[in-house]
Amino acid sequence: MKVTxxxxxxxxxxxxxxxxxxxxxxxxxxxxxxxITEQPLNADDIVRALGFSRSNVxxxxxxxxxxxxxxxxxxxxxxxxxxxxxxxxxxxFRTLVEERRKREIDPTLSMLRNALMNDRTGTDDExxxxxxxxxxxxxxxxxxxxxxxxxxERGTAIKLMKLGGGVSKLIAGRGKRxxxx
Amino acid sequence: MKVTxxxxxxxxxxxxxxxxxxxxxxxxxxxxxxxITEQPLNADDIVRALGFSRSNVxxxxxxxxxxxxxxxxxxxxxxxxxxxxxxxxxxxFRTLVEERRKREIDPTLSMLRNALMNDRTGTDDExxxxxxxxxxxxxxxxxxxxxxxxxxERGTAIKLMKLGGGVSKLIAGRGKRxxxx
DNA sequence: TTATAATTTCAGAAATTCCTGAAATTACGA
DNA sequence: TCGTAATTTCAGGAATTTCTGAAATTATAA
Numbered sequence: 010m011k012v013t014x015x016x017x018x019x020x021x022x023x024x025x026x027x028x029x030x031x032x033x034x035x036x037x038x039x040x041x042x043x044x045i046t047e048q049p050l051n052a053d054d055i056v057r058a059l060g061f062s063r064s065n066v067x068x069x070x071x072x073x074x075x076x077x078x079x080x081x082x083x084x085x086x087x088x089x090x091x092x093x094x095x096x097x098x099x100x101x102f103r104t105l106v107e108e109r110r111k112r113e114i115d116p117t118l119s120m121l122r123n124a125l126m127n128d129r130t131g132t133d134d135e136x137x138x139x140x141x142x143x144x145x146x147x148x149x150x151x152x153x154x155x156x157x158x159x160x161x162e163r164g165t166a167i168k169l170m171k172l173g174g175g176v177s178k179l180i181a182g183r184g185k186r187x188x189x190x
Numbered sequence: 191m192k193v194t195x196x197x198x199x200x201x202x203x204x205x206x207x208x209x210x211x212x213x214x215x216x217x218x219x220x221x222x223x224x225x226i227t228e229q230p231l232n233a234d235d236i237v238r239a240l241g242f243s244r245s246n247v248x249x250x251x252x253x254x255x256x257x258x259x260x261x262x263x264x265x266x267x268x269x270x271x272x273x274x275x276x277x278x279x280x281x282x283f284r285t286l287v288e289e290r291r292k293r294e295i296d297p298t299l300s301m302l303r304n305a306l307m308n309d310r311t312g313t314d315d316e317x318x319x320x321x322x323x324x325x326x327x328x329x330x331x332x333x334x335x336x337x338x339x340x341x342x343e344r345g346t347a348i349k350l351m352k353l354g355g356g357v358s359k360l361i362a363g364r365g366k367r368x369x370x371x
Numbered sequence: 372t373t374a375t376a377a378t379t380t381c382a383g384a385a386a387t388t389c390c391t392g393a394a395a396t397t398a399c400g401a
Numbered sequence: 402t403c404g405t406a407a408t409t410t411c412a413g414g415a416a417t418t419t420c421t422g423a424a425a426t427t428a429t430a431a
Contacts, residue, residue, distance in 0.1 A: 015305070015315040019322065022301045028387095029294050031210060033419060044325075045318035052378075062421045067379060088429055089377065098324045102332075113210050120203045124196070134196040137226035141200065143279045144225075150351050151283075157354035168361050170331050173338035179360050180349050209417095214389060233408075243391045248409060269399055270407065372431100379426070386419070396409070401402100 010054045016045055020059070031112075035061050036069045040078060040094065049082050049091035077104050099163055106155065114152060121145040191235045197226055201240070212293075216242050217250045221259060221275065230263050230272035258285050280344055287336065295333060302326040 012020065020041040027037025038059055043050060050058075055066045070092060073079045078101065082091045095101050121141050129138040158166060169176070193201065201222040208218025219240055224231060231239075236247045251273060254260045259282065263272045276282050302322050310319040339347060350357070 013314050013318075015310060015313075016318050019301070019305060019318065022298065026294070026298055029212060031212070035420075045321045047317045063377095064379075064381090064422075065420050067377095068420085071379085098321075098328050102328060113207070117203065117207055120200070124200060129196060132196075133194050136228040137194075137197050137200065140226045140279075147279050147283060150348070154351040154354055157357075160355060161358055165358050165361055167331070169357060170335040172361070173335055174341060176338075176350060176357070177342055177346050180346055180353070216390075244407095245392075245409075245411090246390055248407095249390085252409085374431085375429090377426100377428075380424085382421105382423095384419105384421075387416105388418080389414105389416070391412105391414080393412095394410085396407105398407075399405090401404085 010050070010058045012042070012058050016042075019045060032072065033069075035059070035065055036072050039066065039069045040073055043073075043079055043092060044094045046093075049084070049093040051089040051091050053089070076108050078108075099166075103159055107159070110152060110155065114148060118145070118148055118152070121148070191231070191239045193223070193239050197223075200226060213253065214250075216240070216246055217253050220247065220250045221254055224254075224260055224273060225275045227274075230265070230274040232270040232272050234270070257289050259289075280347075284340055288340070291333060291336065295329060299326070299329055299333070302329070 020038050023041035023044075024034040024038040027034050027040075030037070032040075039055055039061075042055060042058055052063065052066050052070060055061070055070075056063050059066075061069075070079065073092075074081065079092045079094055082093060084091055095104075121144060124141050125138065125145060129135055158169075161169070172179070201219050204222035204225075205215040205219040208215050208221075211218070213221075220236055220242075223236060223239055233244065233247050233251060236242070236251075237244050240247075242250075251260065254273075255262065260273045260275055263274060265272055276285075302325060305322050306319065306326060310316055339350075342350070353360070
């Protein structure tokens, strides 16, 4: 569980970035450590590696679990709980997108749906409501699409991304053959 | 500049969400107000509407400008500065993506590039470096793709999103006709 | 069951972020 | 240039978030 200087750099960077990502510095560091460590770690391993209090590590692990970013693991003959980051980084990415969406988008979407229930045409709220409508459309289009992409097979998703701007021609071609809204 | 209860709900919600989006509550509220208000507002309008201190509004406007989310505007015959959110919500969305990328992704990418400069094969850092390599590949693939999509025409982007999972067939078809990596 | 290892909870200390009011600076019209 | 309106800066108080240590709880092996 000793952390090399090389690893330390990565861990510290992740800690600092953590704050921009809506997690605390220590939670960021804990995740970084788990991410670059091959074998699962228990809470005391993490305490030793990073020097945080035991309770802080416990809360950090709980938070990472609530994000579904780490997997708890029992090792036979050891009563401690071990944790590791998923091996598949695409899986991590997908989870991250899902969770951020749940926390950062969905509440706004439901607020908007509610605000758009009753029609404010002809009142002082007319412009505001039109703007909310725009926002709702954009968010729904984006998240519906994200849903779709999430369900693409991994290989297809990678192809899609590598295709990049080339997708433009593909769609243009399709548009000529069959109308699309 | 009086805010109706209807508008107030939206503004307060945005304020609360602000914290999850890496801006403060007051900055969130200022943006919400500008977003749902048709005419440009000056700082004092905002003070009157939201009840924050003048200096706080000033700092908030500066921050929103640093995000390029509001446009300052001079009205002739009035020495005050007026601000408004862009009319085109797609434009807002694109700017948001660009700025978040700049703040949340790019620093990590440059750290990774640096860490991958020298080869750690055969050292204790071997696994860590492999993980960083994975992370770099994923981020680069994602951001390169985002770049491409950003440059698509608006209409094409919308078509792409409406297409959703249908893109899968498109790509499969293409894959059969011409090999792609 | 009992003993103890492991984890979690939680009150409050420490650190950070946010916000304000006062003073300084800037920009504009006369 | 001068006077004033508008904006910005900034020190420090307020509020929030983060982190810790001690105590409580939970879980497992004997």
